[in-house]
Amino acid sequence: MTEPMRELDTAALRALGHPLRVRIFDILSREGAQTSSSLSEMTGESSGSTSYHLRILARAHLIEEDTTRGNARERWWTLPKGRMLMGSEETSATPAGLAATQLALTELYRQRGEWFLRTLQERLARPEEQWDAHLTFANLTLTVPQYEKLAERLQAIIDEVAEDTRDQDDADAVRYSIRLDILPSQNPPRTREAR
Numbered sequence: 001m002t003e004p005m006r007e008l009d010t011a012a013l014r015a016l017g018h019p020l021r022v023r024i025f026d027i028l029s030r031e032g033a034q035t036s037s038s039l040s041e042m043t044g045e046s047s048g049s050t051s052y053h054l055r056i057l058a059r060a061h062l063i064e065e066d067t068t069r070g071n072a073r074e075r076w077w078t079l080p081k082g083r084m085l086m087g088s089e090e091t092s093a094t095p096a097g098l099a100a101t102q103l104a105l106t107e108l109y110r111q112r113g114e115w116f117l118r119t120l121q122e123r124l125a126r127p128e129e130q131w132d133a134h135l136t137f138a139n140l141t142l143t144v145p146q147y148e149k150l151a152e153r154l155q156a157i158i159d160e161v162a163e164d165t166r167d168q169d170d171a172d173a174v175r176y177s178i179r180l181d182i183l184p185s186q187n188p189p190r191t192r193e194a195r
Helices: 010-015 019-031 036-043 047-059 095-124 144-165
Strands: 076-078
Touching: 010 047, 010 095, 019 036, 019 047, 019 095, 036 047, 047 076
Parallel strands: none
Antiparallel strands: none
């Protein structure tokens, strides 16, 4: 059963308005459940700092404790199941919501872009290893209904595979980061005024 999509409100987006919280959120998204200690090692921050930012993300319901792991001394944190929508029309309709959306999305894409380039460079520096990345670039000329149909189809495929592999614990399984960006490469045409 596919989990419902959650639209992030202004408060949740504000919680993502800090570079370290965005980095923690992105690490949990890419790498799976972590502790404040493991996040400390990955970010170079103190475990006290990562613990503080984990609590803020948890209060905003952006992450949750993974109660299947750890003990009283070691808490594991993960993303809730299901997709999150950043930048909904409703949230972006207010100045505060728009500002929070812009800040969160800009920081998330900046950090994810840096991670992508760093990872790609590391892979290219080791040509003897198996190439296990699929990079596709396409520029299409679409009407709005065609764009919407394409976006729905691609998202449905991702959702289906995510559901089928959610609890997979195969020793040979590797985490893959999938990023789907569909943006117009030019401004849409203006509606012609009736003469």
